[in-house]
Amino acid sequence: xxxxxxxxxxxxxxxxxxxxxxxxxxxxxxxxxxxxxxxxxxxxxxxxxxxxxxxxxxxxxxxxxxxxxxxxxxxxxxxxxxxxxxxxxxxxxxxxxxxxxxxxxxxxxxxxxxxxxxxxxxxxxxxxxxxxxxxxxxxxxxxxxxxxxxxxxxxxxxxxxxxxxxxxxxxxxxxxxxxxxxxxxxxxxxxxxxxxxxxxxxxxxxxxxxxxxxxxxxxxxxxxxxxxxxxxxxxxxxxxxxxxxxxxxxxxxxxxxxxxxxxxxxxxxxxxxxxxxxxxxxxxxxxxxxxxxxxxxxxxxxxxxxxxxxx
Amino acid sequence: xxxxxxxxxxxxxxxxxxxxxxxxxxxxxxxxxxxxxxxxxxxxxxxxxxxxxxxxxxxxxxxxxxxxxxxxxxxxxxxxxxxxxxxxxxxxxxxxxxxxxxxxxxxxxxxxxxxxxxxxxxxxxxxxxxxxxxxxxxxxxxxxxxxxxxxxxxxxxxxxxxxxxxxxxxxxxxxxxxxxxxxxxxxxxxxxxxxxxxxxxxxxxxxxxxxxxxxxxxxxxxxxxxxxxxxxxxxxxxxxxxxxxxxxxxxxxxxxxxxxxxxxxxxxxx
Amino acid sequence: xxxxxxxxxxxxxxxxxxxxxxxxxxxxxxxxxxxxxxxxxxxxxxxxxxxxxxxxxxxxxxxxxxxxxxxxxxxxxxxxxxxxxxxxxxxxxxxxxxxxxxxxxxxxxxxxxxxxxxxxxxxxxxxxxxxxxxxxxxxxxxxxxxxxxxxxxxxxxxxxxxxxxxxxxxxxxxxxxxxxxxxxxxxxxxxxxxxxxxxxxxxxxxxxxxxxxxxxxxxxxxxxxxxxxxxxxxxxxxxxxxxxxxxxxxxxxxxxxxxxxxxxxxxxxxxxxxxxxxxxxxxxxxxxxxxxxxxxxxxxxxxxxxxxxxxxxxxxxxxxxxxxxxxxxxxxxxxxxxxxxxxxxxxxxxxxxxxxxxxxxxxxxxxxxxx
Ligand SMILES: Nc1ncnc2c1ncn2[C@@H]1O[C@H](COP(=O)(O)OP(=O)(O)OP(=O)(O)O)[C@@H](O)[C@H]1O
Ligand SMILES: [Mg+2]
Numbered sequence: 001x002x003x004x005x006x007x008x009x010x011x012x013x014x015x016x017x018x019x020x021x022x023x024x025x026x027x028x029x030x031x032x033x034x035x036x037x038x039x040x041x042x043x044x045x046x047x048x049x050x051x052x053x054x055x056x057x058x059x060x061x062x063x064x065x066x067x068x069x070x071x072x073x074x075x076x077x078x079x080x081x082x083x084x085x086x087x088x089x090x091x092x093x094x095x096x097x098x099x100x101x102x103x104x105x106x107x108x109x110x111x112x113x114x115x116x117x118x119x120x121x122x123x124x125x126x127x128x129x130x131x132x133x134x135x136x137x138x139x140x141x142x143x144x145x146x147x148x149x150x151x152x153x154x155x156x157x158x159x160x161x162x163x164x165x166x167x168x169x170x171x172x173x174x175x176x177x178x179x180x181x182x183x184x185x186x187x188x189x190x191x192x193x194x195x196x197x198x199x200x201x202x203x204x205x206x207x208x209x210x211x212x213x214x215x216x217x218x219x220x221x222x223x224x225x226x227x228x229x230x231x232x233x234x235x236x237x238x239x240x241x242x243x244x245x246x247x248x249x250x251x252x253x254x255x256x257x258x259x260x261x262x263x264x265x266x267x268x269x270x271x272x273x274x275x276x277x278x279x280x281x282x283x284x285x286x287x288x289x290x291x292x293x294x295x296x297x298x299x300x301x302x303x304x305x306x307x308x309x310x311x
Numbered sequence: 312x313x314x315x316x317x318x319x320x321x322x323x324x325x326x327x328x329x330x331x332x333x334x335x336x337x338x339x340x341x342x343x344x345x346x347x348x349x350x351x352x353x354x355x356x357x358x359x360x361x362x363x364x365x366x367x368x369x370x371x372x373x374x375x376x377x378x379x380x381x382x383x384x385x386x387x388x389x390x391x392x393x394x395x396x397x398x399x400x401x402x403x404x405x406x407x408x409x410x411x412x413x414x415x416x417x418x419x420x421x422x423x424x425x426x427x428x429x430x431x432x433x434x435x436x437x438x439x440x441x442x443x444x445x446x447x448x449x450x451x452x453x454x455x456x457x458x459x460x461x462x463x464x465x466x467x468x469x470x471x472x473x474x475x476x477x478x479x480x481x482x483x484x485x486x487x488x489x490x491x492x493x494x495x496x497x498x499x500x501x502x503x504x505x506x507x508x509x510x511x512x513x514x515x516x517x518x519x520x521x522x523x524x525x526x527x528x529x530x531x532x533x534x535x536x537x538x539x540x541x542x543x544x545x546x547x548x549x550x551x552x553x554x555x556x557x558x559x560x561x562x563x564x565x566x567x568x569x570x571x572x573x574x575x576x577x578x579x580x581x
Numbered sequence: 582x583x584x585x586x587x588x589x590x591x592x593x594x595x596x597x598x599x600x601x602x603x604x605x606x607x608x609x610x611x612x613x614x615x616x617x618x619x620x621x622x623x624x625x626x627x628x629x630x631x632x633x634x635x636x637x638x639x640x641x642x643x644x645x646x647x648x649x650x651x652x653x654x655x656x657x658x659x660x661x662x663x664x665x666x667x668x669x670x671x672x673x674x675x676x677x678x679x680x681x682x683x684x685x686x687x688x689x690x691x692x693x694x695x696x697x698x699x700x701x702x703x704x705x706x707x708x709x710x711x712x713x714x715x716x717x718x719x720x721x722x723x724x725x726x727x728x729x730x731x732x733x734x735x736x737x738x739x740x741x742x743x744x745x746x747x748x749x750x751x752x753x754x755x756x757x758x759x760x761x762x763x764x765x766x767x768x769x770x771x772x773x774x775x776x777x778x779x780x781x782x783x784x785x786x787x788x789x790x791x792x793x794x795x796x797x798x799x800x801x802x803x804x805x806x807x808x809x810x811x812x813x814x815x816x817x818x819x820x821x822x823x824x825x826x827x828x829x830x831x832x833x834x835x836x837x838x839x840x841x842x843x844x845x846x847x848x849x850x851x852x853x854x855x856x857x858x859x860x861x862x863x864x865x866x867x868x869x870x871x872x873x874x875x876x877x878x879x880x881x882x883x884x885x886x887x888x889x890x891x892x893x894x895x896x897x898x899x900x901x902x903x904x905x906x907x908x909x910x911x912x913x914x915x916x917x918x919x920x921x922x923x924x925x926x927x928x929x930x931x932x933x934x935x936x937x938x939x940x941x942x943x944x945x946x947x948x949x950x951x952x
Contacts, residue, residue, distance in 0.1 A: 018651035019636075026407040029484055033401035034413060037394045040454035041420055048431035049423050055430065064434055109331075112323055125565055126328035128572070129335060132564035134513035136531040137553045140538050141338045144546055152337070155352050187331065192568070196576025231576070245426045248515040252535060266426045266516075273430045274520065286427040293424045472667035475634050480681030480732070481655030490680070494671040 049290065055283035064279040074284035084285070086260045087268040090175060094264050095243040097179035098186070102239055103232065105183060106190035111224065113191070114198040124195065131188030135248030142181040143168075143253055171261040174254050178262055182249055186242065190235050197231025198224070237300045244293055265289050335557070342550040349546045363551035367537070370548065372525050373555060376533035380512055381559075383448045383529055387511035388504055390453035396500065398454075399462035400488050404474055420456045426516065433520050443527040448518060452511070458503050461574065465499040466492060502574030505567040512560050530556050583659075583736040583768045584610050585631060589640035592626050592792075600626050602792045603640060608770060608785075613762055616772045617779035618789035619815070624772045627789070628738050631770060632661050644736070655684070659736040660729035664744055666721050668713040668728075674700075675709040678727050685732070699727045702761070719750045726758065730765065737762070740772045755782055776816050780804065788812050810934040813859050813927065819890060822865070822901040825931055826858040833858060833926075836896035839875050841923050850928075850938045857934070859927035862890070865903035866920050874918035884908050893917070 056074055058066035078084045109127045113120060145152045146167035154164035167177040205223050247266045250256060256263035256271060265285060273282035341349055342363050343356040367373055402414055432451060441447030469492060477487045518529045537552045585608040592601040601623045608614045616624045629635040633654035642649050649657060668677050679692045700706045703723045713721055729737050743751045759782050762769045773779055779786045780800045788795040796808035807813035813821040826835040828851060834840045835858060868874025880900060881892040889909040895901040911917060928938040
């Protein structure tokens with residue numbers, strides 16, 4: 001189109017050169033600004049991802065050097081091993097225990113803290129405090145709380161004349177205990193974002209609802225939650241992905257035990273790669289983790305597009 | 312609001328607030344307790360003695376760990392700020408062929424869980440000779456898609472006329488970036504700085520992989536070391552270590568909480 | 582001073598639809614040239630193409646006779662004032678004004694001297710250390726002007742610079758900008774959607790609509806002699822009254838029974854027997870008893886102090902406005918007799934809207950010949 005219309009004057013070739021030069025210089029400048037990030041993504045994210053897929057198709061020596069190409073064998077072995085089945089189950093249960101409960105808790109706290117009350121800042125600070133807590137520090141504290149003899153939980157049980165529980169050593173309770181600790185750890189972040197989402201809701205919506213004289217629960221269902229849905233959507237995605245990537249609290253609280261009941265996927269990868277030196281198997285699991293996260297994100301976006309009410 | 316409702320609200324707030332901070336508060340209190348008090352399960356220390364803290368510093372090189380964590384966190388923070396703001400600037404203000412494509416590349420990085428790449432990353436860092444070094448602890452984290460998007464969002468609110476005015480004046484892109492965009496966006500940049508520092512300080516898995524001597528360990532790994540060495544015997548000392556680890560981030564969080572909340576919401580939603 | 586020539590300048594954003602269609606105009610050095618038209622007609626686009634902020638799809642732009650189509654904005658040696666002023670929020674007034682001067686290799690001392698000079702000129706001396714957010718709208722506007730002036734560029738482009746100001750301040754700034762331009766002797770291209778601004782400021786103006794040039798000319802020429810019904814109804818406040826009329830013998834008949842005589846040379850130019858008749862509001866008066874008049878019903882009356890606007894029903898679905906000097910006490914609903922000054926009629930083609938005949942211009946031409 002442009003070409004057809006371009007006048008055949010002597011000037012237009014000059015223009016063309018100038019424009020080419022400018023486009024080129026823009027490209028160079030843009031690349032200069034982006035290159036540092038691109039290089040690092042390339043070296044520490046894209047390359048290792050490809051490498052992981054590659055390694056997952058090999059048997060490796062203890063240094064992680066691929067030795068024999070085995071195709072799908074690592075994956076086949078994984079699906080047949082009870083250990084991996086346990087790990088997959090632990091991961092799924094962990095996600096199930098932590099994500100919904102965590103979001104409900106954080107939403108409730110955010111709604112509670114979104115009141116215009118004197119001293120509300122103090123409560124907001126208290127609710128968001130865990131955001132400043134590292135996994136390691138939190139885990140050490142919860143380790144103490146779960147301690148069978150001097151920990152708080154068993155003391156409470158003792159006071160109620162209920163026999164104590166081996167919170168972290170009993171396969172029946174260990175994953176649940178770690179999940180409770182995890183929910184607590186993640187609340188601060190989710191709370192902060194949800195509170196921000198609540199405060200972004202246009203106040204005039206509530207004012208018109210007040211004029212209409214509707215009940216609090218009606219406001220919650222018809223204004224707050226729908227308007228908060230984009231934020232909830234975001235928090236859900238992040239929580240899901242975080243749950244899949246959990247490592248620190250497992251390493252500190254249970255080391256994947258007892259009886260592999262808390263051996264979630266990332267811990268399992270870590271153990272296979274850095275303790276059992278079975279890099280091929282670890283890589284195969286990493287590929288599966290990647291696929292799981294990918295499915296979650298894609299699903300979230302597909303559902304999100306349809307359901308979420310954006311302003 | 313009626314008085315009754317107010318009282319109810321305050322009660323709900325207080326109860327949930329106490330439940331949320333109890334573990335932290337408890338850790339503070341235990342850090343002042345003698346061994347016997349801990350075993351008896353008391354909630355309040357008899358005296359606020361700093362003995363556990365001194366002991367913590369004696370038993371593990373806590374100062375070295377804290378220093379390492381500080382250096383690592385500051386390096387990561389600065390690295391991320393520089394790289395994210397550069398990239399965000401290019402996405403907003405420089406038009407060139409392939410920009411869209413690179414933007415999608417950035418988005419796609421969010422779908423790769425970092426944990427899935429840790430084995431080759433370890434091998435890379437090892438072959439670069441970066442094990443037990445600040446370089447190995449920090450450089451892999453400099454590029455960050457979330458931070459880039461957050462800043463891109465902010466940069467997009469800068470009126471494009473500012474850019475055009477500077478183009479007419481003949482100001483270079485770099486000068487416009489440092490002289491106008493960065494100062495104008497400084498609140499968001501501060502938010503990102505707080506977030507970066509918090510996340511870097513609290514990093515666990517990677518330092519665990521790439522450090523294996525006391526000279527380079529970060530304080531989070533120091534905690535693991537304390538907990539495994541002193542378990543069940545000296546909780547007071549362990550908790551003193553915990554307090555030393557969480558104090559800097561808690562202070563930072565309390566100072567920047569409002570800003571962080573606004574910034575994160577912005578990055579999350581637009 | 583700069584000469585700006587547009588030759589067949591065309592712009593399309595999407596490659597399908599032209600937002601500007603082959604614009605031809607030459608803006609003379611030292612001229613105050615105003616671009617006026619309704620929202621979305623392409624004024625900003627044209628200005629931004631001259632500035633180099635928007636690429637040129639086809640045609641040529643020449644500055645001082647040299648092709649400038651692909652020149653980067655900074656190589657065109659011009660200054661620009663934006664509607665939202667585009668002041669750097671983190672810099673003081675002084676820093677805003679001097680920001681970027683270093684690129685032109687101007688020494689720090691010279692920068693300071695120039696800055697002080699323009700601040701004195703624009704009454705900003707007391708505000709030099711303030712940030713933009715500590716200034717009023719008018720003061721911000723002046724800073725934006727100062728920033729354009731300080732570069733001493735021979736061509737200045739302004740895109741609706743006054744539209745964020747209140748009416749009173751706008752009138753004041755209008756005359757200030759005009760005086761400034763005269764004093765500096767620069768070429769000015771000024772975009773506005775406000776026809777009053779165009780009329781009061783321009784040496785020459787261009788009326789744009791839908792990407793097409795409607796008319797270019799001196800404000801009074803445009804006012805007295807609108808090229809088509811669009812210009813007629815866009816320029817003037819209130820605009821020219823228009824109605825369809827039929828020609829029978831030597832009279833024009835509108836609304837079935839209102840008629841006005843037409844002259845022979847008028848008739849000579851008519852090819853059809855249907856035209857659109859245009860009458861400026863100030864050429865409608867209350868008929869004196871002796872005059873032939875026409876009875877109409879008053880729909881609304883606006884008394885503005887020195888003049889009165891009377892809206893009356895004319896024809897089936899047309900309302901006309903008459904403008905009279907002084908304060909009138911006519912009530913809505915009243916029946917009045919009006920007379921139309923038949924020396925100021927304009928006739929337009931009903932199909933194309935193009936001017937067929939305009940008495941004012943014919944008279945002006947006659948006057949020129951006779952004197
Ligand atoms: N960047 C762009 N991409 C696509 N179309 C555009 C772009 N900028 C403007 N347009 C279209 O071009 C036409 C002219 O726009 P322009 O901004 O020049 O109008 P304007 O006369 O300045 O109007 P206003 O008085 O409202 O500022 C409009 O129809 C507009 O929708
Ligand atoms: Mg415009």
